[in-house]
Amino acid sequence: MPRPSSPRPTPETRDLILETAGRIFARNGFRATTVRQITREAGVNLAAVNYHFRDKQELYVRVLQLAHQAAARTAKADLVGPPEKKLLAFIHGFLDHLFDPQRPEWQGRLIAREMAEPSPALDRLVAESILPVKKRLSRIVRDLLGPGATEAQMRKIAFSILGQCLFYVHCCEMTKRLFPKGLDETHDIAALTNHVFHFSIGGITAIRRQIKSKAKTKKKNVS
């Protein structure tokens, strides 16, 4: 029995490993990250990973779980008021969580990477963490679009909104190279929120208008 039964004995090195591993996993991916790299950077012994966690894979799952629950925590964002306000709150909360300088910066990147290079842990991540977010957004979009919209239309709109936000996570290495100078505005969450919100509201209104006109012509054809 290697682990103590008391609630919190001395989880010093354990947390150290989690934090360090998360940072490196997010930067280099699972396979490219070596246990020696983690332990060296954390200043702990090589065997510590296998002692506190069963193996490297288990450590990775724990790190991902940590990022999940941190993500879920910030996703409350009381949703009251008109749907426009809800959308603004959603976008702000989403971007804020992705780029929150308070929370460890690697968590957003790690989840982004997990999507590009799916591991067995992705299934749980989707079910526990992403699905509720998707549901919240779907509800908002439905309220904004009105009853005439199809499921596929709503889905595409939700994807358009998420895609705009995630771009800054997925492609940050590319944008860094595209604009070698400064480009600090990518982390100006207020400005980003404002842009994505207005762009999306504009897009939604356009599509709502499209739906209405289509319904009208259909009615006209029927009559």
Add this chain to the structure above:
Amino acid sequence: MPRPSSPRPTPETRDLILETAGRIFARNGFRATTVRQITREAGVNLAAVNYHFRDKQELYVRVLQLAHQAAARTAKADLVGPPEKKLLAFIHGFLDHLFDPQRPEWQGRLIAREMAEPSPALDRLVAESILPVKKRLSRIVRDLLGPGATEAQMRKIAFSILGQCLFYVHCCEMTKRLFPKGLDETHDIAALTNHVFHFSIGGITAIRRQIKSKAKTKKKNVS
């Protein structure tokens, strides 16, 4: 001198390795892909990689280059006519290239992965392949927005458009898990193009209106 000086001697296994490696690299990433895996799946000898290419890294660069030039080839899309039409053509060409079932399916994913897990090859990829695309889109957005827009505004709009398209590449593993059933519409390029176009046009008009109203209030304040 291992390599022949004649233009195209017998590049049978060489091309076989390139194709197989591209597929596996796109699926598993650079580090997670082993030379043995490539050669086994390609049905060639283990040493073939080091013979035809210097080493694994060189093979990876060649594979990336192949994906680049295939990407660049499809990016001509004569841009004439009103800017709306140009935008439609751009979006269609972009999505079409990302999901072209004709071209090897791994090329889009490979470039997407390269952004999430940047390797030394990313710098060349950005300069040679991505920058021209970004310039074309910027020009279109500028024409659509009019003179009053700032550089930052144009950039964010371009990112919004690219983000919408790239979402389906970056997050396809997630969407697959979010919607276990069918969801074949994600590869219906015509429908996708139509959606992204209308959503973006709506977003752009909204922001253009925002710019105009801001300019008006500013003028009012000045006078």
Add this chain to the structure above:
DNA sequence: TGCATTTTCAAACATTTGTTTGAAACTGTT
């Protein structure tokens, strides 16, 4: 055919990797 060049092949090599081990150091409790 004869010969040089190019390509393939099996085997081995040097490193790196994740993991294990057993002893030492540390901690809290009696």
Add this chain to the structure above:
DNA sequence: AACAGTTTCAAACAAATGTTTGAAAATGCA
């Protein structure tokens, strides 16, 4: 102080990986 439980540590191990090697096979050309 004595002891059991917990944690750290250096060393080593087994497996996997990228690469090299030298000989054999294939190929192209006179």
